Amino acid sequence: QVQLVESGGGLVQTGGSLRLSCAASGRTFSNYAMGWFRQAPGKERQFVADISGSGRSTYNAYSVKGRFTISRDNAKNTVYLQMNSLEPEDTAVYYCAASYSGQGYKYWGRGTQVTVSS
Numbered sequence: 001q002v003q004l005v006e007s008g009g010g011l012v013q014t015g016g017s018l019r020l021s022c023a024a025s026g027r028t029f030s031n032y033a034m035g036w037f038r039q040a041p042g043k044e045r046q047f048v049a050d051i052s053g054s055g056r057s058t059y060n061a062y063s064v065k066g067r068f069t070i071s072r073d074n075a076k077n078t079v080y081l082q083m084n085s086l087e088p089e090d091t092a093v094y095y096c097a098a099s100y101s102g103q104g105y106k107y108w109g110r111g112t113q114v115t116v117s118s
Contacts, residue, residue: 002026002098002107007095013087016116020081022096022109030054032107033099034072037102038092038114048094051079064090086116093107 003107008020022034035050049060049070067086072079079096093113097105 002032004096004098004109005113006096006109009114010116011115014087014116014118016086017082017084018086018114020083020094020096020112020114021026022079024077024079024098027100028061029072029077030074030084031100033102035069035097035099035105036070036079036081037097037105038090039095039111040089040092043092045095046092050099073109083114086114088116090114091116097101 003025004022006022010058016075030053033052035044036048038048039045048064049068051058051070051072055072059066067084069082093111095111096109098107099105
């Protein structure tokens with residue numbers, strides 16, 4: 001079992017930045033790939049970015065490429081999402097999730113709200 005708690009959301013103006021954090025507990029953090037997802041009102045949940053357990057491999061969705069950066073600190077059991085050049089379209093609840101050995105994202109946090117005003 002892995003417990004995930006997101007933080008760092010808030011209200012920001014267009015063009016601003018936020019850094020989301022996701023603190024994990026319960027198992028060996030480095031054994032889990034981690035992902036960030038988001039869900040806007042009335043829309044399906046959308047993949048944002050993921051990172052391998054070692055942190056050496058990352059992948060971003062096209063919509064955030066060049067603006068968002070995922071990273072992790074295994075010593076702190078934390079994964080981050082640095083979000084720059086934010087746009088109103090980025091407004092959503094952001095969730096982190098954990099995946100063990102390619103079994104899919106089974107563990108999810110409760111989310112943190114990000115609102116970008118125009």
